[in-house]
Amino acid sequence: MRIGLTGATGFIGSHLALLAHGQGHQIVAYSRGKKAPPVADEQQMQPKQAPHALPQTRLDALVHLAGESLMGLWTAEKRDRIWKSRVDFTEALVAHLGTWEEKNRPKVLVCASGAGFYGNSGAAPVDESSPRGEGFLADVCAGWEKAAHRAEALGMRVITLRTSMVLGRDGGAFPLLRRVFGWGLGGRLGSGQQWMSWIHLHDAVRIILKAITTESVSGPVNLCAPEAVTNAEFTQKLAAALKRPAFFHAPAFALRLLLRGMADEMLLGGQRAIPRAAMEMGHEFEHPDLSSALTRLV
Template identity: 80%
Template sequence: MRIGITGATGFIGGHLAALAHSRGHAVVAYSRGAHAVPAADELLQLPAKAPHALPETHLDALVHLSGESLMGLWTSEKRDRIWKSRVNFTESLVTHLGTWKAENRPKVLVCASGAGFYGNSGADAVDETSPQGQGFLADVCAGWEAAAHRAEALGMRVITSRTGMVLGRDGGAFPLLRRVFACGLGGRLGSGRQWMSWIHIDDAVQILLQAITTETVSGPLNLCAPEAVTNAEFTQKLAAALHRPAFFHAPAFALKLLLRGMADEMLLGGQRVIPLVAIKMGHAFAHPTLSGALASLV
């Protein structure tokens, strides 16, 4: 297959490009800059004034991973950038794909989303059949997915990957967490009872590529390991993997004061996500447990 990737210079995109290339697929990387993508067979520059206007080329699949980082203070301006870079950008991207020649247009569109779609689900397990939750992130994810599903009118199969925390040595949250915990400064956030859904980067990209090549897969796809853990469990297992104590505790009131809405939705709330579609697809998780995943990373 000929697979296009927006965000190919990022953490997940880079690993997906490498895996696809190793499996014999041709990778077309879309980039705003001149950043090298070693696994790409072709690198196409995005127009500076209209980055949604992907240069046309024949594609069998397009994986859309780019978007404004969620990290930082959620000011009104930050929230606006998050919404526009995901919902508005994807709407414009799909509209632009409609201008492509039918023979060049990808047959499948994979669009990133997030486990935040489910809101703060507490201890209740959620899967791809569960309804949308409440909160800013849930609204963003729902809008993002709706924008992607507009591509179905163009004859595309659409997959929306509801991604949890992706763990890898070279990107995502893990390198920072490792440094903090290695210094003995790790600890639980708030009560520690909030659920965390995570996945090892190797499993994440293998599931994405398998979904691309499996014609029966469409709609939401939970990109999470089968073992969700509480924040307290995550803290204990990461500290154990690094052979360091984790005595520190970040009180909920302090996180809310410092980080505003981001704390409630990303740090003090969570989801206990079941990757039902990946399991039914037959994916054999290389890292099904957090302890095993952390051992491979440290």
């Protein structure tokens, strides 16, 4: 297949390109001036806010992973950038794909989303059939997915990736967590009872590629491991893998004071997500439990 990748130089995109190339697929990398992954067969410029400038080329699938980082203070300006880079950009991207010649238009659109779709779901397990939750992230994910599904009117199969925390050595949250815990400064956040869904990078990219190549797969796919854990359990297992203490505790009121709305939705709330779609498509997890995943990473 000829697979286009927005966000091709990012943490997940670069590893997905490597896996897909290794399985014999051609990669068209879209990036904002950064050097494309060395396995890319072609590189195109990825416009920041002008998807109509995305050059037309023949694609079998398009994987859309680009978007404003969620990290940082959620000021009004930051929220606006998050919304525009995800929802508005995807709406414009799908409209632009509608102008492509049918022979060139991808048959599959894979669009990033997030487990934040479910809001703070507490201890109740959630799978792809569960309703959306409440909060800014739930609104963004719902809008993002709605924008992506407009491609169905163009005859495209649409997959939305409800991504949990992706653990890898060279990107995402893990390098920072490793440094903090390595210094002996790790600890639980708030009560520690909030659920955390996660997935090892190797499983994440394999699920994405399998979803692309499996014609029966469409709609939401929870990108998470079968074993969700509480924040307290995650803290304990990471400290054990690093052989470091984790005595520090970040009180909820302090996190809310420092980080405002971001704290409640990203640190003090969470989801106990289940990868039903991934298991139904036959994915066998390389890292199904957190202890083995962390041991491998460190």
